[in-house]
Amino acid sequence: MKIAFRKHDQVSIAFQLLKWTFLVLPVAMTTGVLVAFFLWALEKCTTLRQEHACLLYALPLAGMGIWYLYYKAGKKVAAGSNLILDAIHQPGGGIPARMAPLVLITTLITHLFGGSAGREGTAVQMGGSIAQWYARWFRLTEEEVQVMLTAGMAAGFGAVFGTPVTGAVFALEVLAIGVVRYKALMPCLIAAVVADLTCVSLGIHHTIYHIATEDPVPALPFLHMDxxxxxxxxxxxxxxxxxxxxxxxxxxxxxxxxxxxxxxxxxxxxxxxxxxxxxxxxxxxxxxxxxxxxxxxxxxxxxxxxxxxxxxxxxxxxxxxxxxxxxxxxxxxxxxxxxxxxxxxxxxxxxxxxxxxxxxxxxxxxxxxxxxxxxxxxxxxxxxxxxxxxxxxxxxxxxxxxxxxxxxxxxxxYGSQRIGINKMATDNPSGLTLQQWLDKKNTE
Structure with missing residues (x-):
């Protein structure tokens, strides 16, 4: 069997890889810097709250302040990570640049005064907002903007937890249940790795977890696991x-x-x-x-x-x-x-x-x-x-x-996450968002 080798295919692949490396690097580095600052500030807010227990009693006022900031910024920004998912699935609306500083500030307020919340949403939203800003600056097409936003999500997730491979796959997998689109595979990996390296290079240390347990001896000797x-x-x-x-x-x-x-x-x-x-x-x-x-x-x-x-x-x-x-x-x-x-x-x-x-x-x-x-x-x-x-x-x-x-x-x-492939054979919600599916079930 004769295998045809077309040299221009590899040249095209190399060109695309260089192109996306060039486009993604500033997104990843900027996101890595912002995530590093966010993690540093988050630790300071946590320490301050623990040292001053009375801050918890100002949580209702802090909540009012957060509502006011988003009220002035517009309801669109309040959608958070779901706005990024919507922008990837239906490009055109865009993500306001103000999302990044707004979610950073309000998350720090939440933690300073004792709300129970995490940090991934903030990092992902900052990554998506930064990606949208660079996409406008580079004048990318709608299809390229989709890839850029996905890479921004990967950068934020990979940097905030110190898990770049997870960040890359998460950004691809979270878009639709049961479907992983590989179109943004390399941009996501590049973005997550660079963002993580940037964050760590600024002195951020992630929590180290360790499972010390070894596998027990199998009850049946011919099996390799218990x-x-x-x-x-x-x-x-x-x-x-x-x-x-x-x-x-x-x-x-x-x-x-x-x-x-x-x-x-x-x-x-x-x-x-x-x-x-x-x-x-x-x-x-x-x-x-x-x-x-x-x-x-x-x-x-x-x-x-x-x-x-x-x-x-x-x-x-x-x-x-x-x-x-x-x-x-x-x-x-x-x-x-x-x-x-x-x-x-x-x-x-x-x-x-x-x-x-x-x-x-x-x-x-x-x-x-x-x-x-x-x-x-x-x-x-x-x-x-x-x-x-x-x-x-x-x-x-x-x-x-x-x-x-x-x-x-x-x-x-994530209410805007699409249902790509059904989990259950008895249901047929493919193509709907999770929120649409829940609303449909509630009205039945």
């Missing part, structure tokens, strides 16, 4: 998926009913801030406000402590769901991903005791699987396990993430 442990991971994956489903539904529900029953929009975040304060008072703890990666005290419930026996309470995962759903559902700003890490790690901590599984292993699986179920990104979250914990347990990462993904159903934290 089948009983695998069965427990599958069961845990179901629970993780249901947790992701619960978080997504509660978040959307609070947002919907707050808007319906609180007629004055500025009053919604005020009420949300009051609820967070009351919850802290009732539970007599502040472990569930803020980012939650580390705690104020050595015995605080946190993501890091959840990797150790006794590092979380039985209901820690539930309370983090409530705190975060109230915070984000009632108008405060930030991401959902780090709270999902907290929910998954603490849920895994509790399940490990019940199932007799090593705590660090199941906390790590919950860490990635609950996020994967709520964002509908099982491939990206499997890769995140490899980047954060090492590749030794990659089979368990995949089993937990894939199982959780299916059991979360057609729900998710």
């Amino acid at each position: 089948v009983l442990l695998l069965a427990k991971v599958i069961f845990s994956g179901v629970i993780f998926g249901l947790a992701g489903y619960l978080f997504s539904m509660l978040l959307h529900g609070i947002k919907k009913y707050a808007a319906a029953y609180i007629r004055q929009p500025w009053l919604v975040p005020v009420v949300g801030g009051i609820i967070v304060i009351v919850l802290c008072w009732v539970l007599d703890t502040r472990d569930y406000i803020g980012l939650g990666v580390t705690g104020q005290y050595p015995d605080s419930v946190s993501i890091v402590n959840a990797f150790h026996a006794g590092g979380a309470g039985v209901w820690s995962w539930w309370w983090k769901i409530v705190f975060t759903a109230v915070t984000l559902g009632m108008g405060f700003k930030g991401g959902e991903v780090t709270p999902l890490f907290f929910i998954g790690a603490t849920l895994g901590n509790g399940l490990a005791v019940m199932l007799g599984v090593p705590v660090d292993l199941l906390a790590g699986l919950g860490f990635i699987a609950v996020f994967g179920s709520a964002a509908n990104t099982p491939l990206a979250c499997t890769l995140m396990g490899v980047e954060l914990f090492g590749a030794h347990h990659v089979v368990y990462y995949a089993v937990a993430c894939f199982t959780a993904y299916y059991f979360s159903g057609h729900t998710g934290i």
Whole structure:
């Protein structure tokens, strides 16, 4: 069989690679710098809040301030990450440049005064806003703008967590459930790697997680893994998926009913801030406000402590769901991903005791699987396990993430995410956004 070799194909590929490297580099470097500043400022805000406990009582006023800033900037910007997804699927509307500074400032306000939120949404929105600005400057076509925005998302995600490969795959996978479009593959990888390198070069250090558990000796010597442990991971994956489903539904529900029953929009975040304060008072703890990666005290419930026996309470995962759903559902700003890490790690901590599984292993699986179920990104979250914990347990990462993904159903934290391929044969929601699908189900 004769194989034809056309030299101009490789020349064209090389040209496209150089072109997109040139276009993506400024986006990635700018995003990396902004993310580095954001992470530095976030740490300062967290420290300041912990040193001055009275700041929590100003959370309702802070919420009112956030509402006012977005009111003056326009409702379009308030859509956040969903605006970027819409701009990728239906180019033309564009993303205002003011999104980047606005989400940066309001996320810092949320954390300074004690809201329960994350950081991924802020980084992704900054990356998308910067990408749109450069796209206008370079006078790109609509198709090229789609690729540029996707690369901006990858840059923000890769830099904020120190997981560039995950960032690249996440940006491709999050656009539509069940579909990964490879058109932006190389731009996303370049953007995520460069943004991460830029962020780290500015002195930012990401939290290091470690799963020390080695695989147990298989009960059956001719198998290379423990089948009983695998069965427990599958069961845990179901629970993780249901947790992701619960978080997504509660978040959307609070947002919907707050808007319906609180007629004055500025009053919604005020009420949300009051609820967070009351919850802290009732539970007599502040472990569930803020980012939650580390705690104020050595015995605080946190993501890091959840990797150790006794590092979380039985209901820690539930309370983090409530705190975060109230915070984000009632108008405060930030991401959902780090709270999902907290929910998954603490849920895994509790399940490990019940199932007799090593705590660090199941906390790590919950860490990635609950996020994967709520964002509908099982491939990206499997890769995140490899980047954060090492590749030794990659089979368990995949089993937990894939199982959780299916059991979360057609729900998710991104309402503008498209449904590309059905999860369930009984439903036919392909082509709809998650929000359209939920609205349709609610009217049936």
